[in-house]
Each structure stands twice: as structure tokens, then as C-alpha cells.
Amino acid sequence: MKKIFECANQYVRDSDWKDLALLKLCLCAMGIMIGLLIPKEKRKYPFLVAGIIFVATYIPLMVKFVKIAAKTFCPEKNS
Structure with missing residues (x-):
């Protein structure tokens, strides 16, 4: 592994x-x-799980991106 x-x-x-x-x-x-x-009548649970995973992964990714962007566009403030 x-x-x-x-x-x-x-x-x-x-x-x-x-x-x-x-x-x-x-x-x-x-x-x-x-x-x-997935059959239409059984999509609610997978949609909920996918939504939770999306939010849980999107937030840390965007936090990291914003930090990098801040260093790139405002280097004097991040020294």
C-alpha cells in the first residue's frame, strides 16, 4: 500500500x-x-452521503486555495 x-x-x-x-x-x-x-426511489441516501462528503472535502480544499491565493496576490501582508 x-x-x-x-x-x-x-x-x-x-x-x-x-x-x-x-x-x-x-x-x-x-x-x-x-x-x-441507482434506482430512482433509492437515491435519497446516496445523495445525502455524497453531499456530506462534498462539503467535508470542499471546505478544506478551498481554505488551502485561499491561503495560497492570499500569499500570491498579497505577499506583503503574509511575510
Whole structure:
């Protein structure tokens, strides 16, 4: 398992934002396809779980992005 994480870290280091955007679009498309396989009457629980996971992951990602953006656009305030 450690080797898999090493490979994943190296992939991210070797990638630019376009590669990561393509990866995210790919995963989004896969999620949509999986979601379409769930019967309509049973979609409430998976939708709720996906919403919770989205919020729980989006907030830390955006906090990190805002910190980086603040350092980039206002370097004098972050010294």
C-alpha cells in the first residue's frame, strides 16, 4: 500500500493543474454514471452521503486555495 501512495504522490508532483482538472472531470463522470445506476426511489441516501462528503472535502480544499491565493496576490501582508 505504501508503494501505491508513493506512486500517487509522484503522479501529483509530475502533474500540472490541467492534468488534475482532467482527473477530476474523469472522476466526476464516473460518479455520475454510478449514480445513474441507482434506482430512482433509492437515491435519497446516496445523495445525502455524497453531499456530506462534498462539503467535508470542499471546505478544506478551498481554505488551502485561499491561503495560497492570499500569499500570491498579497505577499506583503503574509511575510
